Amino acid sequence: MNNNRREMVDGAAAIARGALDAGCDFYAGYPITPASGILTHMLRELPKVGGIGLQGEDEISSIGHCIGAATSGATVFTASSGPGLSLYSENIGLAIMMEIPLVITISQRLGPSTGAATASAQGDIQFMRWCNSGGYPVIVLSPTNIPESYHLTKRAFKLAKRFRSPVFIATDKETVMTTESVAETEMIDAPDWPEIPDEPVGKPLDPYQVNGTIHHYTGSSHTEEGHITKDPDIIAVFNERLKNKIESRVDEISLVKPDLDIGAETLVLSYGVTARSMEAAVAQLRSSGEKVSALTVFSLWPIPEKKILDCLKGIKRIIIPEMNHGQYRHEIQRLTNSDIDLVGVNRVDTFLITPEEIMEAYHG
Amino acid sequence: MAEPVLDTYIAEENLPYEFCPGCSHGKVLGALSDSLKQQGLDPTEVVIVTDIGCVGLSDKYFVTHAFHGLHGRAITYASGIKMQNPALKVVVLIGDGGCGIGGHHLLNAARMNTDVAVLVFNNFNFGMTGGQHSVTTPMDSITPTTSLGSTDAPMDIAGTAKVNGGGFIARSTAFDKDLPDMIAKAMNHDGFSLIDIWELCTAYYVVRNDFGRKEMMGYMDSMNMESGLLQETDRPSFQTSYKHIQTQAGEQKPMSGLVLETKFSSDLDKPIRIVLAGAAGQKVVSAGNLLASAATLSGLWTSRRADFPITIQTGFSVAEVVISPEPVLYSGIMKPDVAVLIAPEGKAKIARLTKAMEETDTVYYADGLGDADSDATQLPLNFPDSAKKELRKNISVLAAGYLTKQLSLFPFEALKEAVRQIQKPKIAEINLGVLAHFED
Ligand SMILES: Cc1ncc(C[n+]2csc(CCOP(=O)(O)OP(=O)(O)O)c2C)c(N)n1
Ligand code: SF4
Ligand SMILES: [Mg+2]
Numbered sequence: 015m016n017n018n019r020r021e022m023v024d025g026a027a028a029i030a031r032g033a034l035d036a037g038c039d040f041y042a043g044y045p046i047t048p049a050s051g052i053l054t055h056m057l058r059e060l061p062k063v064g065g066i067g068l069q070g071e072d073e074i075s076s077i078g079h080c081i082g083a084a085t086s087g088a089t090v091f092t093a094s095s096g097p098g099l100s101l102y103s104e105n106i107g108l109a110i111m112m113e114i115p116l117v118i119t120i121s122q123r124l125g126p127s128t129g130a131a132t133a134s135a136q137g138d139i140q141f142m143r144w145c146n147s148g149g150y151p152v153i154v155l156s157p158t159n160i161p162e163s164y165h166l167t168k169r170a171f172k173l174a175k176r177f178r179s180p181v182f183i184a185t186d187k188e189t190v191m192t193t194e195s196v197a198e199t200e201m202i203d204a205p206d207w208p209e210i211p212d213e214p215v216g217k218p219l220d221p222y223q224v225n226g227t228i229h230h231y232t233g234s235s236h237t238e239e240g241h242i243t244k245d246p247d248i249i250a251v252f253n254e255r256l257k258n259k260i261e262s263r264v265d266e267i268s269l270v271k272p273d274l275d276i277g278a279e280t281l282v283l284s285y286g287v288t289a290r291s292m293e294a295a296v297a298q299l300r301s302s303g304e305k306v307s308a309l310t311v312f313s314l315w316p317i318p319e320k321k322i323l324d325c326l327k328g329i330k331r332i333i334i335p336e337m338n339h340g341q342y343r344h345e346i347q348r349l350t351n352s353d354i355d356l357v358g359v360n361r362v363d364t365f366l367i368t369p370e371e372i373m374e375a376y377h378g
Numbered sequence: 379m380a381e382p383v384l385d386t387y388i389a390e391e392n393l394p395y396e397f398c399p400g401c402s403h404g405k406v407l408g409a410l411s412d413s414l415k416q417q418g419l420d421p422t423e424v425v426i427v428t429d430i431g432c433v434g435l436s437d438k439y440f441v442t443h444a445f446h447g448l449h450g451r452a453i454t455y456a457s458g459i460k461m462q463n464p465a466l467k468v469v470v471l472i473g474d475g476g477c478g479i480g481g482h483h484l485l486n487a488a489r490m491n492t493d494v495a496v497l498v499f500n501n502f503n504f505g506m507t508g509g510q511h512s513v514t515t516p517m518d519s520i521t522p523t524t525s526l527g528s529t530d531a532p533m534d535i536a537g538t539a540k541v542n543g544g545g546f547i548a549r550s551t552a553f554d555k556d557l558p559d560m561i562a563k564a565m566n567h568d569g570f571s572l573i574d575i576w577e578l579c580t581a582y583y584v585v586r587n588d589f590g591r592k593e594m595m596g597y598m599d600s601m602n603m604e605s606g607l608l609q610e611t612d613r614p615s616f617q618t619s620y621k622h623i624q625t626q627a628g629e630q631k632p633m634s635g636l637v638l639e640t641k642f643s644s645d646l647d648k649p650i651r652i653v654l655a656g657a658a659g660q661k662v663v664s665a666g667n668l669l670a671s672a673a674t675l676s677g678l679w680t681s682r683r684a685d686f687p688i689t690i691q692t693g694f695s696v697a698e699v700v701i702s703p704e705p706v707l708y709s710g711i712m713k714p715d716v717a718v719l720i721a722p723e724g725k726a727k728i729a730r731l732t733k734a735m736e737e738t739d740t741v742y743y744a745d746g747l748g749d750a751d752s753d754a755t756q757l758p759l760n761f762p763d764s765a766k767k768e769l770r771k772n773i774s775v776l777a778a779g780y781l782t783k784q785l786s787l788f789p790f791e792a793l794k795e796a797v798r799q800i801q802k803p804k805i806a807e808i809n810l811g812v813l814a815h816f817e818d
Contacts, residue, residue, distance in 0.1 A: 018639055018640045019637050019638075019639050019640075020637065020638055020639075020640070020674050020679075021635040021636060021637050021638075022635075022636045022637075022638060022667075022670070022671060022674065022800070023635050023636070027633070027635070030633070031633065031635075034632075034633075040458070040461070040462060042458070047688075055633060058627075058633070059632060059633050061620070061623050061624040061626075061627035061628070062624075062627040062628055062630055062632055063628075063632070064624055064628070066461050066462070066620065068461075070454070070486075071482050071483065071486040072482065074451060074454070074483075075451075075454045075482070075483055075486065078447070078448075078451045078454025078455050078457075078458065078483070079454050079455075079457055079458035079461070080458060081447070081455055081458065082427075082445070082454060082455035082456060082457060082458025082459040082460075082461075082462075083458035083459065083461055083462040084458075084462075085445060085455075085458075085459060086425075086458075086459045086460075086462040086463035086466060087462055087463060088458075088462040104448055105447075105448060105451070108447055108448055131688065188683070188709065188710075191683070191684070192681050192682065192683045192709050193667070193670070193681070193682045194679075194680065194681045194682070194706065194709070195638070195670065195673075195674040195678075195679050195680045195681075198635075198637055201635065221463070222422075222425050222443045222459065222463060222466055223422065223463070224420065224422050224423050224463075224465045224466065225420070225422050226422055227422075228421060228422060228441065228442065228443055229443055229444075230437065230438070230443070230444045230445075230446070231444070231445045231446070232437070232444070232445070232446040232447075233446060233447055233448060234446060241438065242438055242446075290707040290708060290709075291707065291708045293707050294707040294708050365710060365712065366708065366709070366710035368708060368710065368712060369707070369708050
């Protein structure tokens with residue numbers, strides 16, 4: 015690693031730079047720790063490049079501005095935390111129905127409600143997935159560190175465009191607000207991840223334009239041409255398509271980092287900032303002679319089922335550290351058979367999960 | 379009057395309207411179509427953004443672009459559409475119900491003076507959901523939700539937009555012959571425009587309250603809410619103001635990262651976790667940044683967290699720095715190797731951490747803070763005598779200097795280089811002066 019040049023950077027700057035480099039030209043948001051840093055960067059940077067950045071009167075207005083701007087051709091972005099996600103949620107359903115490419119960062123903090131403002135958490139993993147009426151699938155990516163915050167943000171914009179869908183970046187207070195030294199090359203060099211195709215699944219978004227084709231965007235059930243319909247057959251086909259456009263392409267969206275130890279019977283599976291404690295714990299366990307595998311999940315939703323199952327050969331126990339009461343563990347439970355023991359390492363007390371706790375869970 | 383492009387902007391294949399007989403909504407849509415014709419607009423130049431409610435059924439009757447979103451939020455979408463493509467003429471059709479649930483958006487769009495035209499279909503109740511009372515329902519009205527008469531003062535929608543700075547504000551009725559003209563003026567105003575159009579919901583409000591056209595006009599008089607143009611200003615629209623911001627911002631440099639190149643070396647062979655705990659205003663976080671940057675300049679890896687109360691100018695201020703020969707994975711600190719107590723607020727805040735420390739760990743304390751409840755070795759911050767005068771203003775950078783000397787994590791030169799590379803020249807000069815006390 016050429017690590018002579020290191021950048022001092024936090025997650026907020028990495029995410030803002032990722033968005034700008036992805037071609038984002040419209041941002042609207044409302045201040046909330048730990049997402050305000052992203053708002054500040056975007057509002058300062060966008061006008062420099064001819065884009066638009068504004069602070070809405072609330073999160074509802076902010077996401078509403080984004081959706082409107084997207085229909086006239088903008089590449090849009092907003093960021094908040096759990097409380098803001100509550101206010102976004104009705105409009106997330108609208109974005110799904112209108113098929114708006116919309117990138118949303120949720121920088122998680124410990125709830126419920128205002129909670130322990132401001133401590134790190136991973137309590138909104140299910141909330142992001144299920145916050146829309148109807149339970150339609152969305153895409154959720156979760157970076158474990160600052161370079162990944164940059165690269166996954168860029169990827170989120172590609173996915174949003176391809177699937178014409180809301181795409182979340184699920185991060186947290188620790189990653190967004192901690193300044194770290196990072197090898198400059200890691201911020202620049204794209205990770206070795208499979209490319210996301212450019213062409214959209216289905217029709218590309220057709221923005222309003224003077225002398226363009228007339229377009230109707232509506233949150234009501236509509237035909238493929240945008241006309242309101244109450245025809246049950248048309249509605250059924252449309253709604254199935256909304257679900258399938260994402261669920262039938264799980265493999266394309268799936269992004270994980272397996273670190274498998276041949277012969278290991280324990281797999282530690284984690285995501286977000288907690289995956290870093292996992293990495294530290296696994297390294298220490300291995301250095302004391304233990305055989306243990308690790309799996310970092312970057313694409314939390316849709317669940318990368320195949321990629322997870324691929325890592326379970328010979329595994330008798332899965333340890334799942336996460337800063338909530340076991341939100342992802344329940345998903346893994348759904349995938350695995352009863353021969354595999356599932357062990358949660360969970361914290362909701364403002365502290366990060368430590369490598370020691372994971373090692374303790376390992377030694378059981 | 380411009381050359382007509384179309385005879386009507388109504389999508390005639392979708393007629394007749396679904397509205398109840400006598401409902402005013404159809405009249406206003408007709409006036410809008412006439413106005414578009416009078417303005418000679420191409421249908422692709424116009425986006426009609428409808429709210430929810432009976433008024434929200436309107437988008438499908440137009441041959442223009444259309445957008446039908448959520449209840450109360452129409453103005454937010456319209457504003458986004460216009461911001462991104464100023465060539466479009468954006469018209470919002472919203473009910474009195476939408477102006478209630480989305481009142482915040484209405485008054486803020488007026489304040490921003492965003493260039494959209496809002497037509498309020500004000501029929502004094504929620505038509506679509508069964509005639510419940512809305513923000514404009516007159517006092518004493520009978521509705522399903524005010525069965526003994528409403529007791530809330532009605533909201534003056536036009537008045538609200540007016541006092542909040544909306545550029546073009548008018549009040550009309552669905553029966554006004556000049557409504558198409560008024561709509562054209564509103565649409566051509568460069569800034570926020572709103573017409574509060576009073577009208578009749580024949581299914582509910584009219585029948586329950588014996589409120590016909592005559593009664594409506596009488597009510598208007600009794601409330602002193604005159605019709606016609608109420609306000610027209612030449613305050614610049616959001617679009618105009620933001621162009622200036624873009625021009626000014628365009629001259630600034632884009633954001634770039636702070637890159638530090640390794641210049642020094644270090645013998646550190648395992649991670650060290652340091653907590654600086656002081657009070658607001660003592661520049662504790664900045665001292666944490668200096669330590670992290672100096673370590674980075676010395677080939678080490680670092681993370682720096684900050685914790686302070688929401689009321690940032692009072693209370694504690696804590697910086698947690700991890701310095702390591704390998705990239706930092708876990709950036710938390712449950713038990714510091716070194717804690718520096720700079721002020722009582724910080725000492726109290728990290729009491730849990732100092733309590734967890736062991737004999738091999740060290741607490742350095744400023745004057746009067748030497749009795750932490752901890753097994754750690756506790757040592758005073760023994761600043762050089764010459765530095766005493768700096769204590770009030772620059773104790774944190776002194777602490778950074780002191781730690782650098784005591785712990786030998788990296789050369790003292792690295793700390794000075796960090797000051798030069800990451801701090802603004804004026805501050806750097808002060809801090810280099812402070813650090814010089816360690817070299818006398
Ligand atoms: C968030 C939300 N709450 C409630 C509703 C139900 N709803 C539909 S229309 C309406 C009232 C509409 O009244 P108004 O805006 O005055 O329009 P009108 O029907 O009178 O034309 C309500 C409350 C909704 N669609 N969305
Ligand atoms: S319910 Fe009222 S507003 Fe709705 S269509 Fe009938 S008369 Fe018009
Ligand atoms: Mg109404």
